[in-house]
Amino acid sequence: MFEPRKEIEHFEPYRPGKSIDQVKRELGLKRVVKLASNENALGPSPKAQSALSRASSKMHLYPDGNSTRLREVLSRRLGVKTGEVILGAGSDELIELLGKTYLRPADDIVVSECAFIRYAMAGQLMGSRVVSVPMKDLTHDLSALAAAVTPRTKFVFVANPNNPTGTYNTASEVEDFLGRLPDSVLPVIDEAYFEFARVRKDYPDSIDYFRKGRRLITLRTFSKIYGLAGLRVGYGVAPADIVQTLDRVRPPFNVSSAAQAAAEAALDDDAHVRKTVKLVEKEKARVAKVLKSMKIEWTPSAGNFLLLDVSPRRGEEVFQALLREGVIVRPLDEYGLPRHIRVTLGLPEENDLFLKALKGVYSKP
Numbered sequence: 462m463f464e465p466r467k468e469i470e471h472f473e474p475y476r477p478g479k480s481i482d483q484v485k486r487e488l489g490l491k492r493v494v495k496l497a498s499n500e501n502a503l504g505p506s507p508k509a510q511s512a513l514s515r516a517s518s519k520m521h522l523y524p525d526g527n528s529t530r531l532r533e534v535l536s537r538r539l540g541v542k543t544g545e546v547i548l549g550a551g552s553d554e555l556i557e558l559l560g561k562t563y564l565r566p567a568d569d570i571v572v573s574e575c576a577f578i579r580y581a582m583a584g585q586l587m588g589s590r591v592v593s594v595p596m597k598d599l600t601h602d603l604s605a606l607a608a609a610v611t612p613r614t615k616f617v618f619v620a621n622p623n624n625p626t627g628t629y630n631t632a633s634e635v636e637d638f639l640g641r642l643p644d645s646v647l648p649v650i651d652e653a654y655f656e657f658a659r660v661r662k663d664y665p666d667s668i669d670y671f672r673k674g675r676r677l678i679t680l681r682t683f684s685k686i687y688g689l690a691g692l693r694v695g696y697g698v699a700p701a702d703i704v705q706t707l708d709r710v711r712p713p714f715n716v717s718s719a720a721q722a723a724a725e726a727a728l729d730d731d732a733h734v735r736k737t738v739k740l741v742e743k744e745k746a747r748v749a750k751v752l753k754s755m756k757i758e759w760t761p762s763a764g765n766f767l768l769l770d771v772s773p774r775r776g777e778e779v780f781q782a783l784l785r786e787g788v789i790v791r792p793l794d795e796y797g798l799p800r801h802i803r804v805t806l807g808l809p810e811e812n813d814l815f816l817k818a819l820k821g822v823y824s825k826p
């Protein structure tokens with residue numbers, strides 16, 4: 462028999478948010494809004510779009526396999542060395558790359574129970590043990606995560622803020638956490654929603670600790686605020702020896718030339734970032750107010766999405782009902798949250814459509 466490795470016997474395909482076209486086709490709908498994958502409602506930055514069309518005339522050439530310019534721009538912005546920056550086809554690729562490069566069956570990784578699911582998958586892929594630690598009020602319990610570390614532990618993954626809960630850990634919590642970890646373990650702080658969260662005063666920039674000499678890995682992405690999810694580009698800041706090792710394992714042309722060009726231009730578009738944060742904060746407050754009037758509980762979020770508690774209904778059932786109204790959200794059974802849904806904050810008219818459809822669902826017994 463031609464069988465895959467036993468480690469992946471129980472793997473299910475990752476369930477991405479349904480696409481607009483798919484839902485239109487399946488349900489015969491004309492208008493569908495996608496609030497399922499925490500993308501930027503305003504789209505990509507105009508500067509990135511121009512850079513992308515300029516890059517298109519060079520499509521016949523392989524990309525710069527080292528993403529040299531993008532690494533340089535990032536290292537200058539972040540105050541780290543170029544050799545401390547690694548680029549990936551989304552931060553997702555970097556998560557998997559960490560697993561493939563470092564994890565053995567004898568190793569553990571430590572994650573929270575409702576953490577972004579790709580960490581556990583990276584561990585399972587390599588046959589490592591995934592130690593899952595309960596959260597406290599849907600927030601990472603950093604003391605418990607630190608306490609779960611053993612001599613077998615290679616990585617502790619912490620998304621700050623976390624997806625799908627939207628909760629974040631404060632600077633003092635993160636500092637205390639880092640202080641508790643033994644040198645043998647490498648913390649991976651995933652800041653996919655950094656640019657949204659940093660408007661909060663007590664939200665830490667984990668690269669600050671790195672610059673002060675702490676061995677850790679910070680992951681960030683161009684998929685969220687920079688609006689480039691379709692191009693697949695993310696980055697990590699890590700100790701130079703880790704970057705060198707990952708560079709030996711990653712596919713040589715993992716970041717396309719289109720993605721490199723667009724990412725560099727997007728970094729230069731502060732106006733687009735500011736506009737996005739403003740929209741998200743405004744819509745978050747507005748949607749939250751309506752949810753309150755509907756007596757639906759939500760979790761305060763530092764990201765561009767909200768976690769709603771739809772109990773006693775099932776999240777899957779609410780998801781299906783909203784789908785029939787042309788609104789795609791995310792059910793969260795795979796995160797152990799069967800009575801929640803996650804909704805991305807979209808444009809005002811998209812959020813209105815969501816709220817109207819949700820009212821329709823709640824008006825039925």
Ligand SMILES: Cc1ncc(COP(=O)(O)O)c(C=O)c1O
Pocket residue numbers: 498499550551552553554577620622623624651653681682683684690693694695
């Ligand atoms: C916390 C977190 N990390 C990483 C990712 C992966 O993002 P990408 O691979 O698009 O960079 C996501 C995407 O939803 C996320 O929410």
